[in-house]
Amino acid sequence: MQKATTGWRHLAFCGLAAVALATTADIRAANAEGAMDLLPAKYRDAGVIKLVTDAKYPPFQYIDESGEMVGFEVDLWNAIAERLGVKMEVTSVAFDSLIPGVQSNRWDIAMEGITDNAERQQVVSFVDYGYTTSSAYVLEDKGAEITDHLGLCGLNGAAQSGTEWVGMITGEMAAACEEAGLPAPTASEFGTSDATLLSLYSARTDFVLTSAASAQEIMKAAPRPIKVVPMSILPRQPSGIAFRKDETDLGEALLAALKEVMADGTYDAIYEKWAVTPMRMDHEPGINLSTLPSN
Numbered sequence: 001m002q003k004a005t006t007g008w009r010h011l012a013f014c015g016l017a018a019v020a021l022a023t024t025a026d027i028r029a030a031n032a033e034g035a036m037d038l039l040p041a042k043y044r045d046a047g048v049i050k051l052v053t054d055a056k057y058p059p060f061q062y063i064d065e066s067g068e069m070v071g072f073e074v075d076l077w078n079a080i081a082e083r084l085g086v087k088m089e090v091t092s093v094a095f096d097s098l099i100p101g102v103q104s105n106r107w108d109i110a111m112e113g114i115t116d117n118a119e120r121q122q123v124v125s126f127v128d129y130g131y132t133t134s135s136a137y138v139l140e141d142k143g144a145e146i147t148d149h150l151g152l153c154g155l156n157g158a159a160q161s162g163t164e165w166v167g168m169i170t171g172e173m174a175a176a177c178e179e180a181g182l183p184a185p186t187a188s189e190f191g192t193s194d195a196t197l198l199s200l201y202s203a204r205t206d207f208v209l210t211s212a213a214s215a216q217e218i219m220k221a222a223p224r225p226i227k228v229v230p231m232s233i234l235p236r237q238p239s240g241i242a243f244r245k246d247e248t249d250l251g252e253a254l255l256a257a258l259k260e261v262m263a264d265g266t267y268d269a270i271y272e273k274w275a276v277t278p279m280r281m282d283h284e285p286g287i288n289l290s291t292l293p294s295n
Contacts, residue, residue: 034256034260035083035084035253035254035256035257035259035260036083036084036085036257038249038252038253038256039084039085039086039250039253040247040249040250040253043084043086043108043250043253044085044086046086047085047086047087048086048087048088048089049081049084049086049087049088049089049108049109050089050091050106050107050108050109051077051088051089051090051091051107051108051109051110051111052090052091052092052093052097052098052101052102052106052107052109052110052111053073053090053091053092053093053098053110053111053112054092054093054094054095054098054112054192054193055069055071055090055092056092056192056193056194057071057095057112057113057193057211057214058071058214058217058221059071059072059213059214059216059217059274059275059276060072060073060112060113060211060213060214061073061074061092061112069090069092071274072270072271072273072274072276073111073112073113075270075273075274076129076261076267076270077090077111077241079261079266079267079270080254080257080258080261081257083256083257083260083261084253084254084257091107094161094162094191094192095112095160095161095162095163095192095193096161096162096191098110098112098114098162098242099114099120099123099124099242102124102242102243102244103123103124103244105244108243108244108247108250109241109242109243109250109254110124110241110242111241111242113132113211113213113239114126114239114240114241114242115132115163115164115237115238115239115290116128116237116238116239116240116288116289116290117164117237117290118290120242121288121290123245124242124243124244124245125242125243125244125245125248125251125287125288126238126240126241126242126243126287126288126289126290127240127241127243127251127254127255127258127285127286127287128238128239128240128281128285128286128287128288128289128290129239129240129241129258129281129285130238130239130271130279130280130281131236131237131238131239131278131279131280131281132164132211132236132237132238132239132279133211133212133213133236133278133279134165134168134209134210134211134212134231134234135209135210135211135212135214135215135228135229135230135231136149136152136157136207136208136209136228136229136231137197137200137207137208137209137210137215137218137226137227137228137229138152138200138206138207138226138227138229139200139201139203139224139225139226139227140224140225140226140227141224141225142203142206143207143227143229144227146227146229147229148229148230148232149173149176149177149229149231149232149233149234150176150177150180150182151229152173152177152185152206152207152229153173153177153180153182153183153184153185154177154182154183154184154185155185155186155206155207156185156186156187156188156205156206156207157169157173157185157186157187157188157205157206157207157208157209158187158188158189158190158196158199158200158204158205158207158208158209159187159188159189159190159196159208159209159210160189160190160191160192160193160195160196160210161189161190161191163210164237165209165210166187166189168209168234169185169186169187169209170184170185170186170187172233172234172235173185173209173231173233173234176233185207188204188205193210196208196210197218197222201222201223201224207229209231211279212228212230212231212278212279213276213278213279215228216275237290238281238289238290239279240289241254251287252287255285255286255287258285259285262285267280268280
């Protein structure tokens, strides 16, 4: 009888031990799905991810009167960093240096409303978190009769170097004008967002093509009244965090952190705070959502 009891106790202990081991394994598996646990060890150990941006692009990111970098993407990358248990070490450079800087390992990621498209996917990958939307901006006293893209045909447009808006002026906009029997617009490129807008204010160019999300900031800061021209012919494309193509583990960690930020309501709160809800992603975020065409 004693032996039977001892055997039962042994079996019970083994059973409990098995349950405990299974529970521990389940907990580990659950924890492994967390963004912090997915982050590669080199970033966890350093406690830092080096992020590069162009901090002259309100409301994405800019330097305020106190000298602090602010903007909706600043809030978003800080929320992502918190979920990863690291700090973002941020550097500001010209927009057209962002992707080359990530490619060359000078910085780990780039974030500045960068559109995820097939051309850029040739050299980097993206964690897509929102959309790029487009509007044209004209001087109110010169554009009273301009109501859509056809009113810009034959005019000299301006866009920041390295952005997709340069190609949109000479691509989609030019094609639409030619289809309507009108002359195509021309495109002048400028190194910074400020220089691009200055060309419009000084009447060196006739319109600026840039983000629709910038409308409030542009109209508020402009020295002359500005009119917004909606650009319904231009596509809404995903925008994302650029990272090196061979660092898929970093991409998965960033994506997991983004999903956590979305799940707890922080993402929506950030977009509402900065009045950029049209750029908010309305479906599951992902990696390289604007996929390369098949060969």
